[in-house]
Amino acid sequence: MFHALVCGAVVFPGLFYAFRKTLKHSFRQWSDADVVSVSERLVSAIHASLATAAGVIVVTSCRDTMKDSHWLVNGFVVFGAPYMVHDIYAMYLSHYHVQRVRGQSRSYSSHSLQTVKAFVCKEWMLILHHLALLLVFMPITLFFRRGLGDFFIGCLFITEFSTPFISMGKILIQLGLDDTRLHRLNGIVVLLSFFTCRIAIFPFMYWMYGWQFGIPAHKVAFHLPLQCNVGNMAILAPQVYWFILLLRKAKRLYQRQKRGKEDGSKDRPRTD
Template sequence: MFTPLVCGAVVFPGLFYTFRKVLRSTFTRWSDADVVSVSERLAPSQLMSPTAAGVTVVASCRDVMTDSHWLVNGFVLFGAPYMAHDIYAMYLSHFYNQRAKGQVGAHSGHSLQTVRAFLFKDWMLILHHLALLLIFVRGLGDFFIGCLFTTEFSTPFISIGKILIQLGLDHTRLHRINGIIVLLSFFTCRIMIFPFMYWMYSRQFGIPLHRVAFHLPLQCNVGNLVILAPQIYWFILLVKKANRLYLRQRGGKGDGNKDRPKTD
C-alpha cells in the first residue's frame, strides 16, 4: 500500500535535485535562481503518467459514483509527495529569485520573512496544491478523481514555455507552437473538464445539466469551485500574455523585422 507513496517521495525530490546538479555543472554561468527555476520546471515532466492513468480511469468507469479502478489509489499515493515537494521547490525558486534581485542578502539564509513573502505571493498556487491533495486523499469517486488527474496534462507544456523563456528562446517558432498547445490543453483539461464531469453525472441520472449542482453534496461543489476558480484566472493571464506576445511580434514585423532574433 505504501510502496507508491515511497516511490513518489523518492522520484520527485530525486528528479529535482538531479536536475539541479546537472544544470549547475552544464550551465556554469547560470545563477542559483536560474538553476532552481529550471529544475522546478523539469521535474513535472513525469506528470504525463497520471494523465494517462486519468484517461484510463475515466474510460473504464461506467457508473460515475460507484465504479472504482485500481489505478486511482496507486496514483493518489504516488502524486501526494509531488504536491508537497512542489510547494517546497516553488519556495526555493522564490527565495533565490529574491536573492538575485537583492531583496535577500547574498549571505542571508531562510527566514520567517522569506517564507511569509512566498506565502503571500503564491498563495493561490499553494491553495491549489493543498486542495487537490485534500480531495485526492478524501476521495470523490474514482471517475471524478480520474478527471482531475487529466488536469495535469497541460503542466509539462507550461513548464516547457517557461524553460524556453529562461533559455532566451521566447521569440522562436517552437515557443509559439508550445504556447498554442498550452492554451488548448489548459482550456480543455483544466476548465472544460468540470462541465464534462457534471454532464456525465446528468446523463447517468437523467437530470438537466443546470440542476446537477443541486443534486451533489455541498462539499463537492465547493471543492470543484476552489479548483476551478484559479484555473479560470490563470487561463485569462495566459490569454493576455499570448496576446501581448502576438502584438509585440506583429509590431516587430511592421518595423521590417529589425529586432527579429537570430534564433528564429
C-alpha cells in the first residue's frame, strides 16, 4: 500500500509539472492561466481513465456482488488519494491565474488568505467532493468494509468515465474550437456518459444486488443498511446537480448557435 501511495504522489504532480513545461514551450502565446488550466484537465483525464479501467476490471471480475474481492480496489484507492490533494491545489492554481488574467491583478498580485478564500467560495462543492472521497470514502474502503462489496467500489470507479470528455470540452474551448462539430459531438458524449455512469449506475448497482439475492429492484433499498443508502445518496446528489448544470450549459450553447445561424441567414443576400 505504501508503494501505491508513493507512486500516486509522484505520478500526478509529476504529470502536472511535465504538462505545464511542455505546453508553455509549445504554445508560447498562451498565458499562465491557459497552461495551468489545460494541464489540470489533462491530469484529471488521465486519472479518470485509470479509475474507469480499474473499475471495469473489478466489476467484470466480481461475480458475487458482496463477497468477491479484487486487489485493484484497495490498491487504486491508495494510488488515487494523492491525486485528490493535488487536484485541489491545481484547481486553486488555475483559479488564481484566471483571476489575474481577468483583471484582478491587485487582489491576485500574490498568493494570500484572500485568494484562497475566494477559491473556496467559488469551488466549495468540488473541494467538498474531493475531501469527502479522501477523508470518508477512502477510510471506509480500506478499513471498515471488512472486505465486502468490491463490486460496488468498482462501479464507483466507473463514474469517472465522463471526466475525460468533460476535460476534452474545456481543452477544445481553450484551443478556440468551441464552435466546431467535434465540440458539439463531444458535448453529446459528455451528457450521455455523465448520465449513464454517474446517475444510472446507482440503480444498476441496486438492481444487480437484487438480482443476486432474488429481491425486486424497488425493494432493495429496504434490505440494505441505512448507512449504505445514505452514502449512495450523498454521492448521487451532487452528480444530479452537476448534470442539471451540464444540461443548462448545453441549452445555452444550442440557443447561441441557433441565433448565430438565424443571424447568418438574415445577412445572406437573396438570389431569387
